[in-house]
């Protein structure tokens with residue numbers, strides 16, 4: 001099968017980790033007889049430098065014409081002046097909104113080999129397998145902003161329809177998992193959260209009676225996520241809470257560099273990216289962890305191209321590399337860390353082996 005993949009490497013470590021994922025996609029494509037074609041476009045800081053705007057029209061058009069989009073990261077100190085007219089992060093928000101990518105799936109499944117890298121007690125981590133569904137195109141991120149000499153404001157708004165669609169998506173995903181949804185809000189304070197809670201309750205009652213729904217306030221959720229992570233299956237929450245809780249959840253896996261994500265809408269191209277940022281402190285050093293982006297490429301194959309076996313092939317290869325101790329510096333405790341290229345090779349060398357195993361299985 002031929003597939004056109006739009007690449008948005010972005011800034012900082014973005015180009016390093018997307019290059020790693022492209023190598024892996026090429027290897028899986030070759031192994032399974034697919035013709036993956038890649039076309040790169042600018043987004044974020046590099047797009048500001050080259051085109052004066054963080055999301056050029058050519059980038060958006062290129063993404064719309066593609067079968068899927070793979071993104072690295074945007075932002076960095078060069079573009080972080082608080083008074084700057086444009087910021088790299090606006091490009092990311094704009095593309096999510098323009099493509100209607102309202103559901104951001106962030107799976108968290110600690111690997112036995114990386115449990116030692118987590119600051120959380122190992123016995124709490126065994127068997128953890130949760131999926132955060134973060135609403136991605138609404139809430140305080142997208143409300144009107146004001147700023148004058150007296151102060152500033154960010155408006156937080158959710159429509160009923162915005163909550164309904166992400167809740168339906170979370171419940172549908174939960175049906176294919178363990179049937180449990182935790183809806184996270186701040187309904188003791190925020191009106192948007194009271195709406196969120198009402199809609200969640202109604203959608204589950206009327207459309208998903210087989211799903212078990214619980215509500216959890218976001219502050220105590222931040223604690224429970226660390227204290228009893230095994231209790232969660234699908235966690236659905238609004239935009240900003242989801243952003244914060246998933247960086248926290250990455251510590252269950254052992255590193256921010258490990259978590260992938262899929263941003264999905266309806267009838268629109270999907271966008272895949274690691275949950276981490278441009279990591280300016282390590283950019284250009286060849287030491288970034290590529291696994292979150294490589295695992296995002298697996299999600300791309302599964303969700304946008306319908307290639308479940310090929311996706312599993314990548315996930316198995318990453319699993320095997322980690323089991324064999326192929327750790328980048330964020331994971332290694334013994335000072336024997338691999339660089340990005342070596343860790344990518346560790347995955348590539350296992351693609352063949354794992355695919356053969358998959359072939360035998362099927």
Ligand SMILES: NC(=O)c1ccc[n+]([C@@H]2O[C@H](COP(=O)([O-])OP(=O)(O)OC[C@H]3O[C@@H](n4cnc5c(N)ncnc54)[C@H](O)[C@@H]3O)[C@@H](O)[C@H]2O)c1
Pocket residue numbers: 013017072073074075076077089092256257258273274275276277278279280281282287288289290292330
């Ligand atoms: N999706 C995105 O493009 C995205 C996401 C988050 C932050 N950002 C942007 O990135 C810039 C830096 O933000 P930040 O420092 O708060 O967050 P960050 O995620 O870039 O980095 C946080 C810490 O995690 C480490 N880290 C992140 N990814 C890693 C990887 N793959 N391998 C090893 N270590 C990794 C970094 O070195 C850093 O110490 C900001 O401009 C921010 O807006 C972009």
Ligand SMILES: CC(C)[C@H](C(=O)O)[C@@H](O)C(=O)O
Pocket residue numbers: 075089092093243275277
């Ligand atoms: C860079 C920023 C706009 C972005 C977000 O807050 O959504 C990032 O933190 C993420 O998690 O993808």
Ligand SMILES: [Mg+2]
Pocket residue numbers: 243244247275
């Ligand atoms: Mg974030």
